[in-house]
Amino acid sequence: MKRSNTLRFAAIAAAGVLALTACDNAAQEGSGDGGDGGGEESSELRVGLAYDVGGRGDRSFNDSAYRGLEQAMNELGVDAQEFEPTDGEADSAKVERLSTMADEGYNVIIAVGFAYDGAVREVAPEFPEVDFAIVDSEIEDVDNVTSLVFAEEQASFLAGAAAALSTEEDHVGFVGGVETPLIHKFQAGYEAGVAHVDEDITVEVDYLSQPPDFSGFSDPARGRELAQAQYDRGADVIYHAAGASGNGVLEAAVANDFLFIGVDSDQYENAEDAQKPFVLTSAIKQVDVAVFELIQAATEGDVAAGIERFDLSGGGVDYTTTNEELISPIQGDLDEIKQQIIDGEIEVPTAP
Template sequence: MKSRFLMVFVLLVTLGMILAACGSSDNEESTGGDSGESSGSEDSGGDSGSGDFSVAMVTDVGGVDDKSFNQSAWEGLQAFGEENGMSKGEGIDYAQSESDADYATNLNRLVRQDYNLIFGIGYLLQPAIKEVAGQYPDTSFALVDSVQEGDNIASIVFKEHQGSFLAGVAAAKKTQSNQIGFIGGVDGSLINKFEAGFVAGVKSVNADIDVEIEYAENFNDPEKGRALASNMYSKGVDVIYHASGGTGNGVFAEAKDLKNANPDEDVWVIGVDRDQHEEGQIGDANVTLTSMVKRVDIAVQDVSEQAMNGEFPGGEVIEYGLEDDAISIAETNEEAMTEEIRSSVNEWKEKIINGDVEVPSTREELESFVDAL
C-alpha cells in the first residue's frame, strides 16, 4: 500500500515539474514575441525612411533626359544626393510625365511614398501642385518656373530675360546676314520672357537686325522644331535661339544636317537651360554658338538643402539671376565665341547687374525698350 502511494506521489511530482517547465517556456516565448513586434513597429515608425529626409521630382512632358530643363533639374537632385549619401530610389527619385494628365498622378504617388519634399519641374505643373499641395499640408512642395501661393509651397523663378538678353548680344555680334531667329515652345508669359530679353539684346547691338519669331506650341516636338528651323535657315537666318525644351533637339538636327551638307555654311544654334554644346557637335565642327544657361540644378540643390536643414522657404518666391550665377552664357565653343563677342557680352552683363540696363520681360516692355534705343 505504501509502495503504491509512493509511486503515485512520484508520478504527481514529476508531472508537476513537466507542466511547470512547459509553462515557463511558453511565457518566455510569448515575452520574446511581444518584444520583437514592438521593436519592429518602432523601426517602421509608420513612415518610410524612419524619419530620414527624402526628396523627389515630377518632370514635365519633355522627360528627364530632354537635354534641357528636366535634365538639369535631375542633375541638381543627383548632386544633392551625392553630397548626402543618397541615390536614385534611396532618398532621391523622379517620376516621369508622358502628358499633363500624369502630373497630379505622379505627385500623389510620391506623396504616398512619403517623400518630404517634392518638386514640380515646369510651370505647366502649377495647377497640379496647387491641387495636391492643398490636400497634403504636411508635405513640402517646390514649383519651378511659376508662382503658387501656399504655406507648404516654395516658388522658384529665374530672370531668364537677363540671360536671353546676353544671348541676343552674342547672336547680334555673330550674324553675317543680319537675320536672326527665335523658336519658342509654348507661347505664354514664361517663354515670352526669353523672347523679349533676346530681341532686346539683339536690338541693343544693332537695331537694324531682323528677328523672326516662331512658336512650336509644344515642348516635346523635335520634328516641329526641325521644320521651323529649316524654314528660317532657308530664308537667310544664320543664328537661331531656341527656348523650347525637347523641341529644340530638332533645331540642332537641322543645323547639323545643313553644316554636314555644306561645311562652309554659317548656321548657328543658341541652346537653352543647360550648356548644349554637345548637342551641336558634328565631326570636328560644332553648330552651338553658346547657350543661355539657367541653373535649375543650383536652385533644386539649394532648396533641397534648405528643406533638409529645417529651413524650407514655404510660402516664399525665390528668384535666381545673373547676380547669383544661376543665369549665365556658356563659352564652351571658344572658336565661335570670339574674344570680341565675350567682351561685349561681359560689358552688357555688368550693365544689367549694376542696374544701368533694365531688361524687358514682356512684349509690351520690349516695345518701350526698343522705342527708347
C-alpha cells in the same frame, strides 16, 4: 516667410550615372571623399522629382533639374525617385502624380515646370507636412510651397546680343516651344538683346504649339522643320526655348551650317562631337543648383515657403563660354553688356 537667396552658383559636376540609386548606395559613394554637402553620409529624406513635358533626356531644362537631384543623392545621401510625364496628359494626371508621391511618403516633392502650377496649388495644402517646390511658377499663398523662378529674359538678352554680334546676314531667329507668358520672357529678352546691338537686324519668331497643346516642348522633328524654315528665310543664328524640341533645331543647324544658341543647360557640353562647332553659346539658368540647394535645406530642416528669385547678379542665369573658338571674339562685348544689366543701366523687358 521667405528664405534669403544665398545659393552658391558654382559648376556642378555630373557623375555620369543615368540610373537613380537608393540612399544606402549614395551614402556608400559619398563616404570616400565627403563632397561638399555638409559631411552628411546619408539622409532619411525621400525626394520625388516630377519632370516637365519631354522628361529627362531633353539636354535642357529637365536634365538640369536631374543634375541637381543627382548631386543631392551623391553628396547628401537622399533617397530619390524620378516621375516622368506622358505626352498630352491632362492636368488631372499631374494632380494624381503629386498626390501619389505625397501618399507614398516623399518628404520633398519638386515639380519641374509651370505646367504643374494648378496641381501644386491643389495638392500641397492637402499635405502640409510635405515640402513642395515648383520651378518657373510663382506661388506665394501656400505655406509649404517654395517657388524657384529665374530671370530668363536677362540670359536671353545676352543670347540675343551674341546672335547679333555673330550673324553675317543681319538675320537671326527664335524658336519657342509653346507660346506662354514664360516663353515670351525668352523671346522678349532675345529680341531686345539683338536690337541693343543693331536695331536693323531681322528677327524671325516661330512657336511650335499653342496652349493647351504643350507638345511644342517635345517635338524635335517640328523644331527642325521650323528652324529649317527660318534658315530658308535668311536666318543664320537661331536661339530656341523649346525644351527637347531644341534638339531638332540643333540638327537643322548642323545640316545647314548655321549657328545654334541653346537654352537652360550648356548645350555645347551636351551636344555630340559633330554638333559642337555649331553651338555658339547657351542661355542657362541654374535649375540644378536651385534644386540641390532646396534639397540641402530640407536635410537641415530649413525650407521656407515663398519665392526664390535667381538673376544675372547672383549667377542664377548667364551665358556660356565653353565654345571658346566662337565666343572669345565677342566675350568682351557680352561681359560689358552683362555688367550693364547687373548695374541697372540696361532694363530688360519681360514681354515682347
